[in-house]
Each structure stands twice: as C-alpha cells, then as structure tokens.
Amino acid sequence: VPPSSFRVIDGLVSAFLWAGKRPLMAKRKLQAGVQQGVRTPNFELYHIAQEISYLFRTASTEGRDVLPSVQVERDKTQMRIAPWCAGLNISGSRDSNPVIRHARSCWHKARTICGQSTHLNADSYLWENPAILVQGKPVRWVTWVSGGICRIGDIWGPEGVLSFPTLRETFSLSSAEFLHYLQLKHSLSRREALTPGMLQTSPINELQRTIAGKRGTVSRIYSFLLNKSPPNRDSTRKAWEAELGLAFTDDVWEEALASTLTAGTDIKSRLIQFKIVNRIYWTPAKLSSAKLLDTDRCWRCSSERGTLLHMLWECPNLQCYWTQVRAFLGSLLEIDTMDNPWAYILGMDIKGLRLSKGEIRFVKSALVTAKRVILRHWRQADSPTFQEWFLTMAETATHERVILKVRNKLDLFEKQWIPLMINLQKT
Template sequence: MNSEPIAKLLLLPDNYATPISDYRYYQLRHFIASLGHPTSLRQDESPFETLCTSDPHQPHMLSTIYGTLLDASAPLLPSYATRWSKEMGDLIPEDDWDMIFQIAAHSSRSLHVQQSHYKFLSRWYLTPSRLHKMYPNSDVLCWRCTKEPGTYLHIWWECSHIQVYWTSIFAEINEITGLDLLPSPQVALFHLVPLSPITYRKSLAIHLFNMAKSLIPRHWRSTHTPTISEWITAVDNTRGMEEMYFSMDNNYAKYFATWYWWIDYLTKRPRKPPILGSTDTSQ
C-alpha cells in the first residue's frame, strides 16, 4: 500500500463493492474521532435543558425558569472587551464596561451610527497591526503618520494626525455644551463621561461624539483625517433626522431641549468666504 498512490474515492466502490455513502460515514466517523475521546465532549445538561427535558414537567415551570435566570451569575466580558482592556491598560476598569454597554444600546436612533459604534467596540475594522498578524509582509505602521504601529488605539486616538482632529472636536463640544471635558479616549471613543447614563443619552453631547467618531472610518487607510466641516454636516444631518422623529408626535419640546444649543452654535458660527481655487473644507 505504501508503494502505490492513494486510490481515488470514486474508484473504491468499483473495486470493493462498497456504496459511496459508506465512505461518507467513515469520513464523519474519522472527523468525530479527531475531536478526542467521547468523554471530552459535554455530556451533562445545563439547568435549563434539564427543566425542558424533564418528563413530566415540573409544576410552576415559568416561575422556576425565571428564578433560575435571576440567580444566574453575570456573564464574562466578551473577548473584544478583554482585548480593549489589555491594549488600554488601566484606562478602562472592568466595572466600566457595564456603562459602556448601556450607552451603546441607546446611543442613537440611527442604525448607521449604531452599526458604526458596535463595529468599533467589537474591533471589526482591520488595522495595520491586525493585518500584519494575518499577512506578515504587510506594513505594520500607521498609514497616516508612518511612524508608529497601527494598533486600534493608535488609529482611533494616539496618532499625531488624529490627535489634531480630536483636539478641535473637544474644543467645539465644550464650547457648545458648556461641559469641561478633558480630551481622552475614554470620553471620545467609549462615552465614559461624568454624567449618568440616562442624562448622557438625552444630551446633545452623545450625538456630537457619535458623529465625530463615525467619520474616522470614512477616511480609513487614507492619510487625511476628518474635518470640522465634515463633522458639522454630519451632526446637522442627525439633527434633521431627530427633528422628523419628534415632529411625528408633535413633541418639539424634547427636540429643542436637546438641539437648542446646536442651532444656536450654527447661528453664531462665523462663515469664512471660500478661497478661490481652494478645496479645503476645514472651515
């Protein structure tokens, strides 16, 4: 057998009079055997499975299931949260993730903004450092500054080019809202602000930070960074969507409670005349 080439699968039934279905069975059997000894597979039932398969069913089944859910221990953090914590060190304590998830679930009525935020949290975007692990020949350096490894934190916050953008964003947001927020990745990227989650979710600030962050993927793998002009346009598009939402219930009081200071900001913001031949949109 060692001196002969391996026989083709389609020829085996002709030579050994065995149905091809038998070979599929042996393929499956070989795969299951490769998983290890059967005792390594989970054989015990979870409490929920035990309740569902009990015959006859226990009395007060719904109450029992509800009590089991209440007594269940809190799940572990998802793997991406652990990777964020590892990359950022002590900047995000484990206890803060509960607030991060609460705010993420109610950060915007826009599905696009929600999707962008969850992609960021789950580390969906392919950074140079991640691509370098997949393809060792690819460049590990940031595509903007070309000086430092392009990790998640670097691309979204630490890069000297994106730092100029965030410095301008924080200055504008503090001016509009009257807050005194110091620039930090916790605030800009994870919405960890010195406000209660309920208060922050109803504030203008959450929309301003949402749009500032959502513009970064639009310039992915580009040497350019978002501009304040782009940010103003994006925020005002969100304001228009919010106005339509509240107008359906004729609830303009809530709309103006959130957006009054943004409208005031646009009214007072000086508009510089464009320079002929210039394509700069940072005004």
C-alpha cells in the first residue's frame, strides 16, 4: 500500500473531525491508546500490524526447535516468507520481490516503533544480517546453521561472545570452524550496540510468544505498537502544573489522562473532558498570545487574565455556581467535598474519596456536566446557574439510562444514578 494512501485517509479523517478547519491537535494524540486518546484509527499502524500478524501465522515450523520469531527472521532472509510467494519470481536480488520487500519493511518499522535495532538484539537472525559483516559482506555458514545456531542470542553470554569450546560442546561444531569463530567474534566486537551482558530480546518477538494461539492477533499487535509510541504530552503537563502551582507525579498525571474514559458513557462528555485535559479550548489568554485578540481579560469578570483554569474555576463569577454544585454533591453522597481545582477540572484524586465505584462514576459525570454548562456560557458575560446544571444532570441521567439499557446494564445505572433520581422525585 503506497504511503500516500495513508496520508489521504488521514486527511479525510482530519477534515471530518475538525470540520474542514485547521487541526488543533496532532493526530498522534488523537490516535493514542485507551488511556490517553480518543482512539481515532491509525490506518498505517493497523496495516503494519496486519502484515506482522501474517508473518507470525506463516512462519515455517521446519527446523530443530527453532523459535517462531527466529523462523520469521530466517524466512524473510531466505525469501520464504509465505506460501503465496511460491509462484512469484524471487530470483536475483533478495529485494527483487515487492511483496517480500514490503514485509521486510513492515517488520523493520515494527522493530523501530519498539525502540530496538532490527539487526542487533538477542532474537536477530545471525545469518545474512547486514549489520554483521565478515570481509565486508553478510555470511551464512551451513555448518553453523545445521548445528542450530540461528540467533545472536545463541552465541552470546554475560561476557559477550561465548568461547569456542563452549560453542563446540553446545552445537557440535568441528575444530575447523575456529577461523569462522574468530571472524564472527571480530565482527560482533565492532558493534557498539552489542555490549557484554545479557542481550535484550525484541519486544515484538516477546509479543509473538505471548499471543501464540490466541484470537484477535491483529488487534493485539496494533494495541501493542500503539502503546509503544505514546505521544509526548510534556508541554500540556507543564502548562497545567504552572497554572495549578504544583508538580504532578506520573501516576496522578496518568489519572488525568485516563479521566476522559470515565467522564461518562456518552461520547460528548468524554470529548469535553479530553479537550479540557489537552487544553484545546480557546481562552482569552490563548487568543491574545496568538495575536488574535487585543486583550487577555476574562470574558465574564473582565478583570483577570483569562487562562483555562480561570475560565473553568477561578473566575469570581463562577464561585457561587461551584459552591452550590459542591454543596449538592456533598449532601447527596454524604461526603466532605473537595476544594482543590485539579479534582474538579482534571478528574484527579477523586479516588481518594471513600465512595463506591458507582458513586465515583456519578461524581465524575456530574463534574463533566458542570463544565459542559460552563462551556455553554464560554464567551458570554452571564454565568451558569445551579438550576441549569441540575436540569442538565436530569437530561444526562435519561441519556445514560438509554445507553445502559441498550447494553443490558440497567443495574449499573441504578447503582450510579439512584441518589439523583430520588432527589429528582422529591423536587
């Protein structure tokens, strides 16, 4: 598949997501895994996962106790990747067959995503390896192969290349192979990536061993590769730390990123929380710094700088609103409500409350609804009201009930929303 095809598809997805406007976020952040993104599909990565899955399935079972991952490497090298190559012309250069060349390229990309060299790790195939040269070219010694030496890991030990007597005893090599041994040892000693000590196995090869015989191979490989290359969110994290005046631990920051999944059952609530955590919403301060607005003053109070934290929490015109919401949740769940903004805005430290899982989900949904009401008045001088939030919560409850009923999980709705429903009946 030409790389240009994936660019066209990504362009269509971007045009749909951003309504034809300039994207406000890198596509990698949208494509991030379960805990960090909204999981828009990465078609190129899925194509690589499908190709890797096919390589796993078609690895030959020939040979003497050869690991499937090693067999994949060997089949690639010897142009025996798959049965469908049988009728193709594979003579001449080993890259003359476009199918095999593409398979080799996908394998290399998967290794690169895992952050490991394709040619210099414990599972790398030793023969015809372009990184291991003897007299300026890759080699393949039949005697060594027939003895069972296939991987770099087969000849490597804690102190580097194993001694020749050890190799002779283990793989039944003849003394005539000592010259080959010296040549190979000299070649490996020149590779800076190979240092004394146990070599790491390739993560992609470990994955193959883990998922062998399981269903959903392509999806498992896709998720594995996706989580191996998470987007860099350091700038977003630092911006929140600067506004809140504190430093996040990695666990707390991961909780904030994962809050998009627990913001509610409906996609709209999750998208609102995702945009807040990733600071996508335009604020007076952001518009002013981009030279799109003359002033950075808040649209409500017109007295303080309109940062994202101010627009969602610190604005004096919002204090009455948040006080009423906090008081209602406290009386409804019989708890002492939190007074830290990171819990209300980023969904952090809510697990610290002594609540059941259903009550925690209810609190998170209530807070996202509160922020949704604020966003309705984003560029307006008037402030949201508690009554508006309460009515929106009733609408959210109705919507959640429909979704959970379709999923045959009405018992979950009752556990999560019954306190609010009782209160609604009283009013």
